[in-house]
Amino acid sequence: xxxxxxxxxxxYDKVVIEIDNTFCGGKSDRFYLLxxxxxxxxxxxxxxxxxxxxxxxxxxxxxxxxxxxxxxMAVNGYRTVLQYRFIVKTARFNDEFFYDDxxxxxxxxDKFTRFVLWAPTASQVKVEIExxxxxxxxxLHRGEKGTFRISxxxxxxxxxxxxxxxxxxxxxxxxDPYAKASSANSEKSVxxxxxxxxxxxxxxxxxxxxxxxxxxxxSVRDFTEEGTFExxxxxxxxxxxxxxxxxxxxxxxxxxxxxxxHPELFYNWGYDPVQYQVLEGSYSTNxxxxxxxxSDFRNLVNAIHEKGLKVNLDxxxxxxxxxxxxxxxxxxxxxxxxxxxxxxxxDGSFCGNDVDTSMxxxxxxxxxxxxxxxxVFKIDGFxxxxxxxxxxxxxxxxxxxxxxxxxxxxxxxxxxxxxxxLAESERCCKDNAETVMDIAxxxxxxxDKIKGSTFEAEKKGYASGDVEYIEAASDLLQGQPLGSExxxxxxxxxxxxxxxxxxxxxxxxxxxxxxxxxxxAFVILAQGIPFLHSGQEYCRSKNFVSNxxxxxxxxxxxxxxxxxxxxxxxxxxxxxxxxxxxxxxxKPADKVMEETDVVRIGNCLVYDLRECNGKDIKIIFNPxxxxxDLEFNNYKYIYGEGIKAVxxxxxxxxx
Numbered sequence: 130x131x132x133x134x135x136x137x138x139x140x141y142d143k144v145v146i147e148i149d150n151t152f153c154g155g156k157s158d159r160f161y162l163l164x165x166x167x168x169x170x171x172x173x174x175x176x177x178x179x180x181x182x183x184x185x186x187x188x189x190x191x192x193x194x195x196x197x198x199x200x201x202m203a204v205n206g207y208r209t210v211l212q213y214r215f216i217v218k219t220a221r222f223n224d225e226f227f228y229d230d231x232x233x234x235x236x237x238x239d240k241f242t243r244f245v246l247w248a249p250t251a252s253q254v255k256v257e258i259e260x261x262x263x264x265x266x267x268x269l270h271r272g273e274k275g276t277f278r279i280s281x282x283x284x285x286x287x288x289x290x291x292x293x294x295x296x297x298x299x300x301x302x303x304x305d306p307y308a309k310a311s312s313a314n315s316e317k318s319v320x321x322x323x324x325x326x327x328x329x330x331x332x333x334x335x336x337x338x339x340x341x342x343x344x345x346x347x348s349v350r351d352f353t354e355e356g357t358f359e360x361x362x363x364x365x366x367x368x369x370x371x372x373x374x375x376x377x378x379x380x381x382x383x384x385x386x387x388x389x390x391h392p393e394l395f396y397n398w399g400y401d402p403v404q405y406q407v408l409e410g411s412y413s414t415n416x417x418x419x420x421x422x423x424s425d426f427r428n429l430v431n432a433i434h435e436k437g438l439k440v441n442l443d444x445x446x447x448x449x450x451x452x453x454x455x456x457x458x459x460x461x462x463x464x465x466x467x468x469x470x471x472x473x474x475x476d477g478s479f480c481g482n483d484v485d486t487s488m489x490x491x492x493x494x495x496x497x498x499x500x501x502x503x504x505v506f507k508i509d510g511f512x513x514x515x516x517x518x519x520x521x522x523x524x525x526x527x528x529x530x531x532x533x534x535x536x537x538x539x540x541x542x543x544x545x546x547x548x549x550x551l552a553e554s555e556r557c558c559k560d561n562a563e564t565v566m567d568i569a570x571x572x573x574x575x576x577d578k579i580k581g582s583t584f585e586a587e588k589k590g591y592a593s594g595d596v597e598y599i600e601a602a603s604d605l606l607q608g609q610p611l612g613s614e615x616x617x618x619x620x621x622x623x624x625x626x627x628x629x630x631x632x633x634x635x636x637x638x639x640x641x642x643x644x645x646x647x648x649x650a651f652v653i654l655a656q657g658i659p660f661l662h663s664g665q666e667y668c669r670s671k672n673f674v675s676n677x678x679x680x681x682x683x684x685x686x687x688x689x690x691x692x693x694x695x696x697x698x699x700x701x702x703x704x705x706x707x708x709x710x711x712x713x714x715x716k717p718a719d720k721v722m723e724e725t726d727v728v729r730i731g732n733c734l735v736y737d738l739r740e741c742n743g744k745d746i747k748i749i750f751n752p753x754x755x756x757x758d759l760e761f762n763n764y765k766y767i768y769g770e771g772i773k774a775v776x777x778x779x780x781x782x783x784x
Contacts, residue, residue, distance in 0.1 A: 130455040136160075136201035137214035141221060142189045144171055144211065146201060147182040155183030159205035162189060162211065164199055173570070195222070196271065198252040198298065210298030213250035215472075217464040218488070222249075227489045228274035231497075234307025234406075235290065235320045241280045242320055246292055246305065248460045249275025253295040257302075259317070260288035267515035287420065287681040294460055297561065300716040303459035303643060304404060306494065309501075313389045313410055315403045319419040326423040328507040331434035336374075336509075336537040339569055339614045340660050340715035344441065346512075346622055347663035348398060349381060349412045351685050356392075358412050358425035362432035367692075369436040371666065371699070376433055377441040377512055379623060381426065383407040385450035386679065389416045396685060397676045398623060400514055401450035401480070405498045430506050439509035441539055442502060446486060446495050447518035448478035457484075457491075465491050469550045477518050477549030487520040487551065495519075496527050503534045510539030517547045519560035521565060524557045528567055541617055541658070544570030545652060562615055569658055572616045575605050579651045580620040586634045586675075592620075592634055592647045592752050594775075596732040600751070603727040606736050608656035614718045616657035620648045621665045626675040629668040639754070642668065643775040646701050647752060652775040653705040654714060654736070654748055656721050663687060666702035667695040704768060708779055712741040733757055735773065745782035751775065 144162070148155045158750035160171040172188035189518035199211040216222055226249040231713065236243050242258050242325060246269065252278035269277035269292075289312055293304045302431055304311060308318035336342060345368055350356035353364055358381075368376060377392030387397050389410035399409060413422035433440050449455045452474075457465035467475035469487040475483040484492055498553045502508040511531075513519060524540070544559035554561065559570045577583055578601040581590035591602035598631040608616050621628040628648055632641040642776045645668055653659045663669070664687050671677050677684050692699065709715065716724055716738075726737040736748040747764055749772050755774040760781055769778030 132209060134201070134203045134207050134209045136211045138193070138211055139215040140219055141193065141216065143216075144187045144189050145214075146185040146187060146203065148185070148203060150178070150180075150184055152207075152341065157185070160185065160187055162193075162199055163202055163203040163208065164197065164719070168202075171245065178724055180211075185467060187622055195225070196252055196275065198295075199380070211525070212297040212462070214463050215468070216379065217250065217461060218468075223489045226275040227493075228276055229493070233276075233497075234309070235318065236286050237286070237320070237521060240284070241282050242285050242288070243278065243280040244290070244305075245272075245274050245276055245278040246294075246460060247274075248294055250294065250461055251277065251294050251296040255293040256290055257293060258285070258288055258290045259691075260285050262411050268295065271664060274597070285320050286322055288320045291317045292460070296460075299460060301459045303456045304403075306456040307406060308404060309406055310423060311383065311404060311407045311410075312419055313416050315383055315385075321420055321423065323505055326420075326427045326504050328427050328430045329434070330433070330507065333434060333437065333439060333509075333540065336439075336539065338715070338717060339539060339541075340583055340608075340656065342375050342439075342493050342658055343373045343653070343709070344375045344377050344617070344658065344660045345371070345663060346377040346379065346443075346660065347687075348379040348623070348685070349409075350396070350682070351663065351687050354394055354686070356412070356682075357414055358422070358429040359414050362429040364734040365432055365436050367436070369438060370703070372703055372710065373438065373661065375439045375441050377443060377510075379443045380445055380514075381409055381412065381442060382444070383409050387411050396679055396681055400678065402445045402448075403450050403455070405446075405494075406446075406501055410593050411506050427506060436657055440507075440509050441510035442511055443512045443514060445511075445514040446484055447515040448480040448482050448484055450480075452482040456532070460595045461490075466489055467550045475550035477547035478515055483549050486518075486523045487555070492523045492526065495523060496530050499527055501536060503531055503538065507535075509535065509537075510541070513542030513557075515545065516542030516568075516570070517545045517556050518551070519557045520551060520555045521557050521561060522555070524565055524568055527761075528565075539569075540567065541569035542571070545573075559611065562611055562705065563651065566615070569615045569617050570611055571622070571660075572605070572611055572618055572657065574601070574610070575616065575618045575651075575655070576620050576747070578602060578605060579626055580631065580648055581635055583625045586631055587784055592651050592750070593632060593644055593730050594639070594752055594754075596752060598733060599729060601735065602651075603729065603734055606655045606727050606734065607652075607721055607725055608718075611657075612718050613716060613721050614658075617660050618652050618655050618657040619660035619662070621662040622660065623662060623678075624676065626673060627662070627671050628665060630670050630673045634673070635669075640775060642695070642698065646698060647750065647775055647777060649698070649702050650705050651750065653702070653709050654777070654779075656714075656716060656725065659709070664691065666699050667691045668698055705777075708768060712738075712744060712746055712781075714738055714741055714746070730759060731757065733759070735759075747780040747782075749778045749780070751777070
């Protein structure tokens with residue numbers, strides 16, 4: 130039934146009321162706040178008639194108790210529930226209800242299972258528990274700082290549970306935002322003991338600086354025919370032999386768009402988060418067993434670490450899959466999402482919502498989630514999707530918390546300056562890179578000036594043959610404009626068309642294999658942090674699909690036949706990585722301009738590097754279609770034989 134009147138608590142003394150214009154013409158000359166048998170008049174401050182409703186701003190002159198259920202009475206005695214709305218965004222609310230303990234979710238001690246949910250605006254919370262074939266529903270008790278809690282015996286590991294929350298006059302079922310496991314398709318949370326699936330402590334080389342890393346991005350589903358954590362853990366020799374240092378996994382936290390019971394029906398990359406601290410069930414060997422996915426993921430991390438590689442996770446804290454069904458919105462409506470001053474949702478993510486990372490309990494949640502993965506699974510780094518939608522304070526605090534666990538953790542992300550309801554000065558985007566020097570950003574200038582425009586397939590870059598970009602390419606070789614420790618150098622990632630597909634369009638009729646090698650050489654040899662997308666090193670094609678996030682497996686799967694066909698490109702990639710590592714080409718940020726030079730000879734770039742593991746190195750990039758006759762006295766070739774057309778050559782000064 131249509132609610133003709135709606136009332137919202139937007140501050141401790143501010144009630145906004147909207148009356149449908151079809152109901153009494155939208156007019157009411159007085160309003161009252163009802164608290165059981167108590168009646169408090171509301172002072173009308175202003176009214177404004179709009180197309181469908183008339184909006185009244187009123188003042189509440191009496192104190193309210195957050196979490197109590199109130200009603201507002203309007204014209205003709207019409208009653209409506211007072212909804213807690215933007216009061217949750219106020220400084221006073223956050224001061225009163227910020228909860229900093231670490232017992233949220235379901236936790237275990239020697240004898241008991243405890244459930245704690247933060248839901249300060251809720252009037253009641255229950256927990257429905259299913260264990261050993263029986264279901265019972267228990268009331269949680271309101272505690273400090275807006276928490277609801279209950280402890281029961283015994284330790285009910287494996288029990289299914291969900292919360293029943295009454296907030297803003299309605300009951301809602303919700304999973305636990307702090308749950309670590311769930312039944313298939315995010316139906317119910319599951320009690321687990323985190324101590325049972327901790328990853329092993331494997332001693333790995335310390336990452337002295339970000340530019341010592343070589344990142345290789347892949348999807349669990351794409352990596353093997355089975356598309357599971359277990360299958361991936363058994364097929365790591367190839368990436369180990371390639372020479373990369375960090376394996377970046379595209380989202381592995383629970384996401385929508387894929388039915389975990391029937392994963393073959395739909396494909397998705399996973400950038401549609403549902404449960405942040407729960408792993409994606411479709412990657413498990415047994416989705417029916419909620420704990421199996423934890424074991425499978427732990428085993429994968431152990432296997433990667435045992436190969437001497439590190440693990441970075443792609444995390445998506447900028448938006449959620451379906452806002453109105455998410456545990457954030459069900460537990461504390463309006464709190465976790467970003468709004469403009471006019472009350473409309475911010476949508477810089479283009480997914481219908483932006484997570485309000487600046488809210489203290491949202492910030493805590495993000496940091497708690499990152500700490501969970503770093504502590505329990507020994508994760509080595511995090512790539513942040515649409516990081517420009519996350520506030521700088523959250524990223525700084527996350528960095529501080531993570532470095533207390535893992536001092537050489539990597540933090541980097543997409544630094545696009547998105548249109549969101551957050552002040553530009555507070556966005557963790559490239560424009561503000563100097564304020565977060567320990568966080569790196571994807572360098573889209575590198576991508577577009579070296580490869581060519583991502584958005585115009587026919588446009589070339591320097592390495593694909595447009596020598597007009599030679600000056601830009603020169604700067605990019607020295608890690609500019611971000612600096613070598615903040616520049617993620619790439620020409621291909623999961624987004625957009627693969628570089629090989631683009632080359633086949635913009636360089637039709639040319640030797641696209643040679644162009645592909647030149648792109649790879651730029652990525653690996655330039656100052657900055659090299660980033661490769663899986664299959665890039667053997668000319669991966671997605672049939673010219675520019676955004677394959679929901680395309681079938683036949684588009685997205687890595688293909689063994691491509692490896693066999695392009696072994697020469699794989700060998701080239703290995704050699705470029707070997708040269709970067711052996712000669713320590715990655716310079717400290719404060720040494721780049723002192724120990725490197727880039728000069729132009731015709732349309733070629735000669736990249737001089739000094740003090741490279743005690744050696745002087747010259748790297749010549751020739752993107753032209755002609756061999757170039759260049760001689761360098763007292764230098765010998767360590768890769769290449771002359772400056773051939775569309776190629777890279779590497780020379781070492783003879784002693």
